[in-house]
Amino acid sequence: MRIFKIDGPQVSEHDALAPMAAPGACERGYLWLSLTRAELQASLAQVQEVLQSLCGTLLLDLHVSDLLNDQLPSRYDYTSQYDLLVFRRLAASNGKGPHPKAEGPARGGPSVLRRVDTRPVGFAVFDRVLLSVHPEDGTVRDAFAAKLLAAAAPGERGRSADPALDVRAVSSRIPSGPSDLMLRVINQIVDAYLDLRRDLTRQLDHWQAELIDPHSRFTNWSALMESRQSLYHLDEICEDQRGAIQDWIDSLETQPTPTGAAEQRERELVMVRSRDVLEHIERVVHHVRRLEQNAETAVQMHFSVQGHRANDIMRVLTALTAVFLPLNLIAGIFGMNFEFIPLVHKADGFWIAMGSMGVIAAILIVVFWRKRYLARTR
Secondary structure: OEEEEEEOOEEEEEOOOHHHHOOOOOOOOEEEEEEEHHHHHHOHHHHHHHHHHHHOOOOOHHHHHHHHOOOOOOEEEEOOOOEEEEEEEEOOOOOOOOOOOOOOOOOOOOOOOOOOOEEEEEEEEOOOEEEEEEOOOOHHHHHHHHHHHHHHOOOOOOOOOOOOOOHHHHHHHOOOOHHHHHHHHHHHHHHHHHHHHHHHHHHHHHHHHHHHOOOOOOOOHHHHHHHHHHHHHHHHHHHHHHHHHHHHHHHHHHOOOOOOHHHHHHHHHHHHHHHHHHHHHHHHHHHHHHHHHHHHHHHHHHHHHHHHHHHHHHHHHHHHHHHHHHHHHHHHHHOOOOOOOOOOOOOOHHHHHHHHHHHHHHHHHHHHHHOOOOOOOO
């Protein structure tokens, strides 16, 4: 469990959750409560007490179940007091990275497409509290928390840095509210999907080169089929993400227009960040669908190349058969069991027959070569 109190350019991390529920503990700024599912289940009463003290409301039981559900797809829901957003991120590879990496060289190595594993991250957005529920590894949370503390206190952790000369510089580094903080965390999650595109493209490009190469003997069909299924699964995940963010944007647009200049600027910032996250998700969806089309096209081209290669082989065999047909006819005639056959009793009859057969074969080869029946294919 990690608890952050954010007040303007100041960010401080606290160890205990109970003091946050005391009166006056968070009069200004807002809180970021970041827990794993096991921590939320164990300390649900304390979390509800903090939410009641700061926001005057509690999490609904159905939303608590959604936050604890490890298989929930990306979705958005809301109440009059808070918004709930569930967003699936790429599962860490042994806790060492934002997404599974392909080990070893591309040729012969395990495919990054064989298994696209995701885990849901839940966000409950209140006016003064952001409650985020993460998987057990907490990779995204720890990475963003490090950035947040570094932006607020470059020198020493837990202390705020000197105010920047430009207020816009501070606002661009420190989230202005719970909604802005949630969108920044989601943007970091989406960036992991964007980074995954490089691995996807490299793997599929390697397979396309093998499928199109007429001299290759591609046998990794099971991995290719599994990769296509993984791409379909990733497409569905990204569609759910886009639907959830679009519902979030639609909900923001239906809210009444703020009266103050600061509130209006904060809402515009949240809208801009929401549209930016949606644009990133659409880029991932576009790239995944293009990879699906490339994989399908590569398979079709492979079978087209194999069919063309088989046609070339049959053409050459047919031409060679046509060349030897008259030679077999001549050999069959001289092999008849008659006593009087021309050239049989002559001393040079054998060489005359062989020469005639060679001339006929040469003429047919030249004719077939000019008609490109025996043309060399590259």
